[in-house]
Amino acid sequence: MPRVHLDQLAAAGRHYRYFSLDTMLQDQALAGYKTIELIGWSPHLLMDENGVLDVREVRRKAEEAELRIGAFVPEAGAYNYRLGQEDPELSGRSRRYFAKACEATRQLGAKVMLVSCLGGTYDQDSARVFGQTVRDLQQLSYAAQDCGITLAVKTNAWNTARVFNTLPELVDLLAAVDSTRVQACLDTIAMADAGETPTQWFDALGGAIAHVQLDDGRPEGRLVWGDGLLPLERYLLELEDHGYRGLLGLAPDDSRYLFDPNSADRRNLEALRPYLCDGEAIA
């Protein structure tokens, strides 16, 4: 049976969008998590291209709740800021936003910042989108270097965007960016959507997988483990076989969890309990 450590499990909070940051942190700590994946979005964090408000206060609150911020996720999908935008002015504003997010990642004490490359539309030239995304990530890699963090770039599920949906596309992107500060995030939803496996990811990228988002799905959706149909144990076994010791982000995001997000987090932890190393206690 595969084994993971409790502090690898990083609870994210999209399903807490109607609750305050204080409630989210308290709930996740009480549920038994030691690590969180903090999403940089309202109402939990206000950020724009000029900076991020109250970062130190947010870190203080997390530490008070005895939670470590393992990864930071600047909101990309619901906001205007996108990497790979065609318009030079908007592209510049987006790069500034993500650069500020790098600094926020450092200030929050996290080592990894998750990045989704969503820029571009179906009727845009895909080579231009690719080229612009490469340029944006190269610029961002300098900010990551200055802040001592690593960017973890995800592939996108089909219903999220129609760029960078597959492992080969991500491999090409990372090769073109060519920076040790820009690595991959294995997202089980996007991976399963593309018909791929963790083994294929590790065979292609080796140690350049900086983060894993471990969610259930059908394969669409982002669900609590058990609500979808993905093979949790097999995925954990493949991660272990390839020596992955990084974070496992748990980020349920479905309207069914909005009324009782704490219950979703607890169920996720229960689903992972059989795989936790001996001696790890959950509250």
Next chain:
Amino acid sequence: MSMPSICREQVAGMNIHWMRYSLDAFLEQQERLGFRSIELWCAMPHVWLDHLTCPDAHALRKKIASRNLTVHTLTPENCTSPYQFAVREPAAIDRSYRYFSNGIRLAAELGCQYMEVNSGWGYWDEGREEAWKRSRDMLRRLAEFAESEGIVLTMESLRPEETKLVVTLEDAKRMIAEVDHPCLTPMVDTCAMSVSGETLDQWFEAFGSTIHEMHFVDGCPYGHLVWGDGKHHLGRWIQTLNRYHFEGYLGQEITDPRYYDRPDVADARNMRNFELYMKET
């Protein structure tokens, strides 16, 4: 009884399900498919609106007019963006007010009559009345600013999954009465209305001619669907509109991801169904 009918100009194409395509692609197809009106959803990749800046209204207006389209209603993204009407923190209130007032300015510069709003949602771990008061205060401030810009705000109800504030007709009546400003008017969202178990008759009996526009879509009752994909009867609902002499706009707020790949096909089906009830084709 006369046959139910509407005018082509009332059917306002909207661009949410076009989010995987450019604004140019949306406008081109609306013209090709016979739309004459649009309701402009402001979010990327189509329109960059935020608390810091407004887009170039002149260029946008010219682009819309070049497709023989008129934009009557502006809808700044207000369900998934960082801004909402019942925010609590002072910095968030400031940003949200600036965002929505930028939306009002843009609406005025584009020649719109209306801007769509909702009650926001506050926090679900606070008392409802606290969030309600903040929503009311924000909507009143925005209504006052809208008046100065010649814009009328139209407030839709939301679903229980989105807010605990204005969900039902009674909630809408209370908020409209408490804001008490002529530039905040009620708006029907047929999905929210149906999820609450309400009817068009009930909304018209409550608000009459103060309803100027709607999000008028099919549903089950959940879903913002193309007409024909849900369970409602388009003709019977148009008959109700006729009964209350509604001549306002029917915003086609189609949001289901099933339409994202081929929004043109979705709009073609939608328009074909509306044309069954048009006074002229």
